[in-house]
Amino acid sequence: MSGNSQTAYRHILKATSIFGGVQVFNILVSIIRSKIIAVLIGPAGMGIAGLLNATLNLIGGFSNLGLETSAVKDISIAKTQGPEKVARIIKVFSTLLFWAGILGAGITILLSPWLSQLSFGNYEYIFSFILVAIALFFRQLSVRNTTILQGLQNHKYFAKSSLYGNAIGLLLIVPLYYFWKTEAIAPVIIATYLIMYLVTAFFVKKLQIKKVSLASGEIVQEGKSMLQLGFMLSLNSIYILIAGYILQIFISNTGSVSEVGLFNAGFVIINTYVGLIFNAMGTDYYPKLAAISSDLQKINVFVNQQIYVAVLLITPVIIAFIIVMPYMIIALYSAKFLPIIAMVKWGIVGMLFKAVSWSLGYIMIVKDDSRMFIKTALFFNSLSILLNLLGYYYYGLEGLGISSLLYYIIHLVVIIAITRKRYNVYFENAFNKVFLLSSIMCILVFLLSDLDNLLLRYGLQVFLFLLASLYSVYQLDKKMDIRGVVNRFLKQKKDGHL
Numbered sequence: 001m002s003g004n005s006q007t008a009y010r011h012i013l014k015a016t017s018i019f020g021g022v023q024v025f026n027i028l029v030s031i032i033r034s035k036i037i038a039v040l041i042g043p044a045g046m047g048i049a050g051l052l053n054a055t056l057n058l059i060g061g062f063s064n065l066g067l068e069t070s071a072v073k074d075i076s077i078a079k080t081q082g083p084e085k086v087a088r089i090i091k092v093f094s095t096l097l098f099w100a101g102i103l104g105a106g107i108t109i110l111l112s113p114w115l116s117q118l119s120f121g122n123y124e125y126i127f128s129f130i131l132v133a134i135a136l137f138f139r140q141l142s143v144r145n146t147t148i149l150q151g152l153q154n155h156k157y158f159a160k161s162s163l164y165g166n167a168i169g170l171l172l173i174v175p176l177y178y179f180w181k182t183e184a185i186a187p188v189i190i191a192t193y194l195i196m197y198l199v200t201a202f203f204v205k206k207l208q209i210k211k212v213s214l215a216s217g218e219i220v221q222e223g224k225s226m227l228q229l230g231f232m233l234s235l236n237s238i239y240i241l242i243a244g245y246i247l248q249i250f251i252s253n254t255g256s257v258s259e260v261g262l263f264n265a266g267f268v269i270i271n272t273y274v275g276l277i278f279n280a281m282g283t284d285y286y287p288k289l290a291a292i293s294s295d296l297q298k299i300n301v302f303v304n305q306q307i308y309v310a311v312l313l314i315t316p317v318i319i320a321f322i323i324v325m326p327y328m329i330i331a332l333y334s335a336k337f338l339p340i341i342a343m344v345k346w347g348i349v350g351m352l353f354k355a356v357s358w359s360l361g362y363i364m365i366v367k368d369d370s371r372m373f374i375k376t377a378l379f380f381n382s383l384s385i386l387l388n389l390l391g392y393y394y395y396g397l398e399g400l401g402i403s404s405l406l407y408y409i410i411h412l413v414v415i416i417a418i419t420r421k422r423y424n425v426y427f428e429n430a431f432n433k434v435f436l437l438s439s440i441m442c443i444l445v446f447l448l449s450d451l452d453n454l455l456l457r458y459g460l461q462v463f464l465f466l467l468a469s470l471y472s473v474y475q476l477d478k479k480m481d482i483r484g485v486v487n488r489f490l491k492q493k494k495d496g497h498l
Helices: 003-063 067-081 083-120 126-151 155-206 216-222 224-254 257-274 276-291 296-332 335-366 370-423 429-448 454-480 482-494
Strands: none
Touching (some): 003 083, 003 126, 003 155, 003 224, 003 257, 003 296, 067 083, 067 126, 067 276, 067 335, 083 216, 083 224, 126 155, 216 224, 224 257, 224 370, 257 296, 257 335, 257 370, 276 296, 296 335, 296 370, 296 454, 335 370, 335 429, 429 454
16 A cells, blocks of 8 residues: 555545534534424424425525535635635635525515415415525525635634534524424524524634625626536536425325424434535545546546545444434434334435445536536436335335435446446445445345344344444555554654654
8 A cells, every 4th residue: 555545545534534523513413403393393393394494405506506516616726826816716706606695585585475385385484484585695605605615625614613603503593492482493594594604704704815806797707617517516406406395395295294304304314414424525525526627547546545435434334323223213303203214224225325426426526527417417316206206105204215225226326337438437346345345234234123133133233333343444444554543643642742
């Protein structure tokens, strides 16, 4: 293993550890918040909050044109060209996103009667959607700030802004829900994004970014490439949000608002708690991949390093979540949410396949392969809608978990075929072996969860968890010499150098 390769693996693990720690804290905050919501407003209240947030995300995704993702790429590249270029890019991006926030808020207010009727079958929530419009504006402003921190790869401020924003937000929403129950849902959404905006603005100001003045014509001219890539990304975001929105409306009409709440609770466990590794990795992975986007050989090496670490980190997490799932649901929410157990278990296994396709999917973005990106986005989101609607119609909430697993398997197969053909990206043999063994262990733990003998079930599952954990540490040690790093640290500490 070369020194450069070891350094690369160590950097990936270090960045993941930093942002993973932030994600763990955010998850703890989210757990407390979810527990409060579950106890104080119940599944029906969570269903209302879910539909309001789904609307906010849908209109926000439509109006911001994917600028936050495209700007990360432009800012990370500008960072290598000097502070003047960084200042110009940030000015262009900030102006565009500000007007995107105005547009999104205006659309929400204009459509509030229709949105209330569509989402809830009545006009009782018009004012709630108007309040959501205010939240949407602050959301765009906070996105502007976090994008700047991510693009400049300021890990310290990015992490702090997330930690402080979530902590302060939690302290505020508890009394709101306690005193006003479901009446507090829309105000809480506003407060959450307002706080996040203020906190992120504080850290961006500390960067002392050079101020520049640009005419509207210059902003439009320099923002063209950002808008083009952003538009491509926004279409995918809109497809995803539409798919989620259609599904929640279908569940609400076919089942009940309470089942929408159950679905959202399960979705949070799968994509937020288990998916924290993706959030942690993506913060560092995307800007660095964008910086080497012109060199396919470097992309191939970096992507292989990323998926190797991703799979080894997420395998023990998947197994642990499957083992403790019933107890976790009660701890996170309440016994009323136990019907989501089967859904979540199926969906969590799908995260292993997502770990690979997620890493590969960024290649199309950094290569600006817009035509292929749009084609795949349309196909995958249409597939997602179809599988989810069929899954829920025939098997209820469990069917949504099954459809999620099927989706990620198909997604991985197609993405592998595309990246091989268009970018000549191939997996290393070492990774193929790791992925196969990880898949086997996750599937075995999943199957064991149906055993009636609790002692045998948990005994075998815990054994597989320990085996997976030791295997991950062993494989990572081969790539980055973890023991050598620890031994050097201990020696320095012993010698009094630390």
